[in-house]
Amino acid sequence: MKYNKDFAMSLVSAAMHKGASAAEVMMIESSEFSVGVRLGEVEKLKDSASSHLGLRVLWEGRQAALSTSDFSKDALEQLVRDAVELAQMTSVDNQLCLPEPSEFAKDWPDLALYDKEIAEMPTDKKIALGLDVEKAAKNTDPRIINFDGGGFDTACRSVIMANSLGFVGSYESSACSLAIVPIAAENGKMQQDYWYDNKRKISSLESPESIGRRAAERAVRKLGAKKVKTQQVPIVFDQRVATSLLGDIFQAISGDAIMRKSSFLVGKLEEKIASDLLTVIDDGRIASSLGSRPFDSDGLPTQKTIVIDKGKLNSYLLNTYTAKKLGLKSTGNATRGLSGPPSVTCNNFFIEAGKFSPKDIISSVKNGFFVTDLMGFGVNIVTGDYSRGASGMWIENGELTFPVEEVTIAGNLKEMLKEIEMVGNDLDFRDRISAPTLKIEKMIVSGE
Secondary structure, eight states: OOSOHHHHHHHHHHHHHTTOSEEEEEEEEEEEEEEEEETTEEEEEEEEEEEEEEEEEEETTEEEEEEESOOSHHHHHHHHHHHHHHHTTSOOOTTOOOOOGGGSOOOOOOOOOOOHHHHHOOHHHHHHHHHHHHHHHHHHOTTEEEEEEEEEEEEEEEEEEEETTSOEEEEEEEEEEEEEEEEEEETTEEEEOOEEEEESSGGGSOOHHHHHHHHHHHHHTTTTOBOOOOEEEEEEEOHHHHHHHHHHHHHHHBHHHHHTTOSTTTTOTTSBOSOTTOOEEEETTOTTOTTOOSBOTTSOBOOEEEEEETTEEOOOBOOHHHHHHHTOOOOSOEEOOTTSOOEEOOSSEEEOOOSBOHHHHHHTOSEEEEEEEEESOOBOTTTOEEEEEEEEEEEETTEEEEEEEEEEEEEEHHHHHHTEEEEBSOOOOSSSEEOOOEEEEEEEEEOO
């Protein structure tokens, strides 16, 4: 990294000299590459590098946070002055503070977050991966006639963080992703779907052939989709949709929502809120995983937190600020943009795998709906009410029979969590939020 820890600490010292009661600097240096392909041609190409820093200052229970990409002496001096002056104009919040020095991360294991091969990969090889995934999708089925996006992306990042209580930490990370969105056509009707993979290391990435084939198969199986009559039936969420459901759970257990009392899980710690089959974990220390990092944006060590243990709500996810507001302890889940205060994020947030294969789960349904896509935003985290547009495959006598579209699935998260009947064994850490296939006892499918 061009700028080092001493440089970060010099800015902290400058802010303290200007009168801040506490100060924190975060510096990020990144390089990004993206190639978009369509019909065998490179449609867009991006290759960029940037350096940014954010300064957050506290002044007698007030705070301000500013950022810049101008590292000149004059610009940084102005940044420090502006931050301290702005902090003095904001409202007082007595819970605003840095963590106790004893809580800071002091050492951390090698989490294998950086892949030198990604950083050194030639541009022609990156472009070839994007073209190969599209070619694989097109060759899977003659009904694949077009594409609505796809390609290969990489990112490498260096992070340095320092504050006025003596914490200084840094780490490097990398990531790569490969995706394709094929369009299938038959009898004048078109459908599209996608498949992708994200990984820290290029050697772990799913092959272009596999991603292209799966994306094409998902698009083709949607052809001839129709509505079904309104009814109450078992629902099976595939991996991708189950991940969306888990994202809703995160919103409900985030310290930000709990602190504002805007979640149906307020006051539910130590209570049974879900099926015995549901265990939800947040773990920032899984080697090579996309949500792993040695410390959070408060400078605290990341950790493994069992959020829901066999249906019982064990913990919320908290940063230092929300923990203080709630009289609890941070779980190492702070995040922040360079120009804003810390908020709460998940690290590697996942549903623990069960014992059933997706085929076993589908076979258990006599009449029901296998949901492969969700549309719209119809989840109320305050009440738990859940209503989303959906498409997928209808299940009859344990078999996928015909594609379904233009229907809505509805229920309430409070009941949905308790009515999880089967959990799949197909957990795959493809993103920071990951889930296996899930079966829910019943939901309303609204169609004709």
